[in-house]
Structures are given as structure tokens and as C-alpha cells.
Amino acid sequence: MKAFTFDRATSPADAAKKAIATPGAKFIAGGTNLLDLMKLQIETPQHLIDVNRLGLDTIEPTTDGGLRVGALVRNTDLAADARVRRDYGVLSRALVSGASGQLRNKATTAGNLLQRTRCPYFYDTNQACNKRKPGSGCAAIGGFNRNLAILGTSDACIATHPSDMAVAMRLLDATVETVTPDGATRTIPIADFHLLPGSTPNVETALVPGEFITAVTLPKPIGGTHIYQKVRDRASYAFAVISVAAVVQPDGRGRFAFGGLAHKPWRVEAAERQTGAKAIAAAVLSGARTTSQNAFKVPLVERTLGAVLAEAKG
Amino acid sequence: MTDNSPVTAPELTRRGMIATGAVGAAAAAIPAPVLATTARPDQARAVTTIPVSLKVNGRTTALELDPRVTLLDALREHLHLTGSKKGCDHGQCGACTVIVNGRRINSCLTLAALHDGDAITTIEGLGTPDKLHAMQAAFVKHDGYQCGYCTPGQICSAVSTLNEIKEGIPSHVTGDLTGKPALDATEMRERMSGNICRCGAYSNIIDAMKDVAGVDA
Numbered sequence: 001m002k003a004f005t006f007d008r009a010t011s012p013a014d015a016a017k018k019a020i021a022t023p024g025a026k027f028i029a030g031g032t033n034l035l036d037l038m039k040l041q042i043e044t045p046q047h048l049i050d051v052n053r054l055g056l057d058t059i060e061p062t063t064d065g066g067l068r069v070g071a072l073v074r075n076t077d078l079a080a081d082a083r084v085r086r087d088y089g090v091l092s093r094a095l096v097s098g099a100s101g102q103l104r105n106k107a108t109t110a111g112n113l114l115q116r117t118r119c120p121y122f123y124d125t126n127q128a129c130n131k132r133k134p135g136s137g138c139a140a141i142g143g144f145n146r147n148l149a150i151l152g153t154s155d156a157c158i159a160t161h162p163s164d165m166a167v168a169m170r171l172l173d174a175t176v177e178t179v180t181p182d183g184a185t186r187t188i189p190i191a192d193f194h195l196l197p198g199s200t201p202n203v204e205t206a207l208v209p210g211e212f213i214t215a216v217t218l219p220k221p222i223g224g225t226h227i228y229q230k231v232r233d234r235a236s237y238a239f240a241v242i243s244v245a246a247v248v249q250p251d252g253r254g255r256f257a258f259g260g261l262a263h264k265p266w267r268v269e270a271a272e273r274q275t276g277a278k279a280i281a282a283a284v285l286s287g288a289r290t291t292s293q294n295a296f297k298v299p300l301v302e303r304t305l306g307a308v309l310a311e312a313k314g
Numbered sequence: 315m316t317d318n319s320p321v322t323a324p325e326l327t328r329r330g331m332i333a334t335g336a337v338g339a340a341a342a343a344i345p346a347p348v349l350a351t352t353a354r355p356d357q358a359r360a361v362t363t364i365p366v367s368l369k370v371n372g373r374t375t376a377l378e379l380d381p382r383v384t385l386l387d388a389l390r391e392h393l394h395l396t397g398s399k400k401g402c403d404h405g406q407c408g409a410c411t412v413i414v415n416g417r418r419i420n421s422c423l424t425l426a427a428l429h430d431g432d433a434i435t436t437i438e439g440l441g442t443p444d445k446l447h448a449m450q451a452a453f454v455k456h457d458g459y460q461c462g463y464c465t466p467g468q469i470c471s472a473v474s475t476l477n478e479i480k481e482g483i484p485s486h487v488t489g490d491l492t493g494k495p496a497l498d499a500t501e502m503r504e505r506m507s508g509n510i511c512r513c514g515a516y517s518n519i520i521d522a523m524k525d526v527a528g529v530d531a
Binding site for chain 1: 362364381382384403404405408411417418419420423424425427428471474475478481482483484485486488491492503504505506507508509
């Protein structure tokens with residue numbers, strides 16, 4: 001790890017202010033992704049701001065019947081919350097399908113949204129990667145890309161977003177609450193939070209420099225059958241090849257969001273007006289750009305969606 | 315608490331021999347000028363240490379640490395509690411698992427500075443050679459290891475796993491999210507997936523866990 005200085009924030013506004021005041025500063029909460037990347041010198045912050053003890057670790061009901069999840073609520077605690085298990089089962093299921101028990105005890109809600117891709121070329125500092133080193137190229141295009149993106153890609157980047165939790169958050173239309181360095185607060189719909197790679201894959205979210213996430217808010221429960229189906233190369237503790245988050249209503253209509261397909265959780269609301277796995281998948285996958293190695297994801301999405309719809313029917 | 319005392323100046327231990335040997339080899343192999351030029355410009359600044367107080371196995375110790383020191387390195391290199399192991403150092407193998415404020419975590423993937431004032435239980439704090447923790451005794455009884463390198467992490471994780479099931483924390487294999495997870499081998503296996511054993515003692519580890527949990531399934 002490269003040397004850095006260390007400080008503790010006293011409030012969310014103080015965290016944002018400190019982040020903009022110190023060049024090369026980063027927030028650290030659970031640290032499970034950041035420290036991994038720092039050891040590999042993929043992330044080299046000059047200053048770390050500990051945001052763990054700001055009281056952002058509670059889950060509170062909102063006035064409109066939803067839940068406000070503090071940014072520092074650990075993945076285990078969010079998955080285990082009785083209200084989440086009862087009303088937002090897809091979120092609980094997505095969380096426990098990710099990482100290991102030890103990591104879920106440490107990883108936070110905001111940190112999960114902000115985790116970086118696991119593209120092998122991002123992780124290998126000897127390889128070209130526009131995300132790690134803008135302008136250096138993309139070794140994944142034409143490289144080993146079996147597990148990489150097929151939707152929303154660009155000539156600069158075909159990385160996927162690794163989070164399971166974020167897919168469920170997208171399905172549930174969550175909102176990200178932040179404070180900016182000038183002390184103002186704002187809310188960002190989850191659909192607008194993660195960006196497509198375009199020509200700047202190093203810019204991954206809508207956050208401005210220093211902006212600090214304080215909470216993620218869930219709208220009031222929508223009922224239905226909640227399913228998170230994750231397809232992966234081993235039974236546990238592996239990232240998704242693809243995943244399907246679904247809430248299906250008794251009349252068969254539903255919401256569907258997908259992981260492992262793109263630079264962000266993928267949801268096409270218009271596709272949800274279609275009926276049956278084949279038609280829904282076709283609408284979701286419209287515009288897919290595949291390689292010889294990852295073209296299998298196209299039929300895999302349709303089949304996994306079919307399995308999810310069958311499970312929802314019971 | 316004598317069993318938890320830091321090892322002081324070992325006369326002749328395996329660890330002492332390895333440490334001395336490694337330093338000797340490095341000094342012999344790397345010419346002095348190379349060592350001098352490996353420091354990056356930003357590392358040439360004086361390293362500022364920060365005060366960190368850790369309550370490890372019931373005993374509070376005040377440390378002055380480089381902020382880069384992981385919790386694992388603080389335990390092993392500063393408190394000389396070498397039971398917790400460094401396997402992958404990236405949170406993938408679980409050999410470094412310790413229990414912090416009642417929850418198991420990968421001590422390699424967190425900074426000691428993030429745990430000021432926290433209560434940490436390592437394998438040395440679970441039991442002693444004279445008075446083993448029930449899970450330690452069960453690992454011995456069921457041959458839950460071969461080389462033993464992953465074992466401290468496996469045992470810390472196994473103890474926490476049974477607690478997490480009792481607390482009702484769901485897992486990927488939990489059937490009904492609104493009910494209590496089952497205390498069975500399927501739940502235990504899923505929850506132990508963050509601990510790798512290259513010797514492949516998995517089935518015996520599950521036997522040990524079932525024994526402690528008092529279940530047959």
C-alpha cells in the first residue's frame with residue numbers, strides 16, 4: 001500500500017468538506033473493496049477519511065411508508081432486518097447471494113453501490129484499462145471477456161458492475177441521498193446513479209467530487225413475489241455470470257432487473273409490458289453487443305427469466 | 315490470562331527462525347543502493363503514526379501505528395498473536411477471520427485504525443491449550459484440519475456461523491425469509507464459503523460444527 005494520511009469525519013457534511021479540502025482523499029467505511037484495491041495499487045489515495053462512526057447505521061421508516069437505510073448499515077444487518085425480509089425480500093436475497101459472511105458483516109450499503117468492477121484487466125496493472133488509466137485502451141475487448149458486459153458497452157470499456165444489492169435497489173426504485181461539500185443535500189434516483197462507460201469509464205457514478213452518500217431510501221413496499229436468481233460459476237461466494245431480480249404480482253406482471261450484463265444494474269421498464277420470458281428478454285436485450293465468449297449470456301437471460309417466472313407462479 | 319501474553323524474545327521458535335532467516339536472505343540478496351531507492355517520493359515523508367487502542371481477548375492495548383497497518387498485521391506483528399493467519403491477504407480465503415464486536419470479519423481487509431476501541435476475539439481468546447473452546451475440541455475430535463493453516467480462521471468463522479444462525483440472520487440457502495434459518499449442514503456449508511481449506515477438510519469441519527450445534531442433519 002502506498003502511504004496515506006488518516007482522519008476521522010465528525011459528521012456527513014464534515015466528511016464531504018474534508019474530502020474536497022484534501023487532494024487525493026477518499027472515504028473509507030467497510031474498506032473491503034478499497035483496501036483490496038489499495039494493496040494492488042489500483043487505488044492510491046493520499047488521504048483516507050474514516051466515516052464509520054457518524055451514526056448512519058440505522059434503518060428508519062419514512063413518512064411515505066418506505067425505509068431509509070443509513071449509508072453505513074452493514075450488508076448483514078440490511079439483509080437480516082425484519083422489515084426488509086418481509087417487504088423487500090428481493091433485496092435481502094440479493095444481499096445474501098453476494099460475497100461471504102465475513103465480508104457482508106463489514107461491507108456497507110453505500111460502499112456496496114460504489115464497489116468497482118472485477119474485470120480482470122482492471123485488476124491487472126500490466127494491462128491496458130481505460131477505467132484504471134484513462135486513455136490506455138481496453139485489453140478486455142478482444143481479450144478474455146466471457147464474464148463481461150453485453151449491454152450499454154462502448155469501445156472504451158466492457159466492464160460489468162459487480163453488485164447484487166444494486167440490482168435489487170434498481171428494481172425497487174431506490175433513491176440515493178447525499179450531502180455535497182457545500183453542505184447541500186440532494187437525492188439521486190438509482191436509475192441515474194450509475195453511469196454507462198461511454199468514453200469515460202473511469203467516471204462511474206453521478207456523484208460530484210467530495211459528495212458523500214448518507215442513505216439509500218426504499219419507496220413503500222409493492223407486494224408481489226420477490227425472487228433473486230443468481231447464476232454463477234460455483235454455488236457460493238462468486239460474482240454473478242448473470243442475475244435476475246424480480247417482483248412478480250399475482251396477475252403475472254412484474255418488474256425485472258439484471259446483473260452481470262452491463263456497467264450498471266440493467267432494467268428496461270418498457271420490457272415489463274411484454275408477456276413471457278422470450279418477449280421480455282428480447283426487449284431487455286435489444287441492442288446487445290456480444291463477443292464469441294459472452295454471447296451465451298443472451299439465451300441464459302431468457303432461460304433464467306423463464307425459471308424466475310415459473311418460480312413466481314409456484 | 316498468561317496464555318494470551320505476547321511472546322517475548324523467543325530463544326528458538328519456528329517463527330523466530332523464519333523471521334531471522336528471511337531478513338538475512340533479503341539483506342544478502344539485495345544490494346544496499348537498491349533498498350535505498352525503493353522508497354517512493356511520497357513515502358519519503360515521515361510516516362505519521364496514529365494512536366489506536368484495541369481490546370483483544372479482553373485485554374486493552376494502546377498502539378501507535380502507521381495508518382496502513384491492517385487489523386491482521388496489528389494482531390500478528392504488533393501484539394504477537396500469530397494464531398490469525400495471513401493467507402491471500404485479499405479477503406478471499408478467510409484464514410485471517412477474527413470476531414470484532416461479536417461479528418466475524420476478514421482482519422486482512424480492514425485497517426487497525428478503523429477499530430479504535432473495538433473488542434476483538436482471536437483464536438487465542440476463544441480457548442487455551444488447557445481449556446479448549448467447544449469448537450476447538452470438536453475440530454480435534456473430528457479431524458477438522460490437516461495442515462492447520464486455515465484452522466484458526468475456520469474455527470472463528472464456525473463459532474460465528476452458529477451464532478448467526480441462532481440470531482436468525484438469513485443466508486442464500488434459507489428457504490423462508492420470514493422464518494428462522496434451519497440449524498443444519500446446508501446452512502453451515504453456505505455460511506462457511508468464505509473459508510477455504512486447501513487440504514479439503516470440509517466434511518470434517520461440518521461434522522465438528524454439527525457436533526457443537528447438537529444436530530445430526
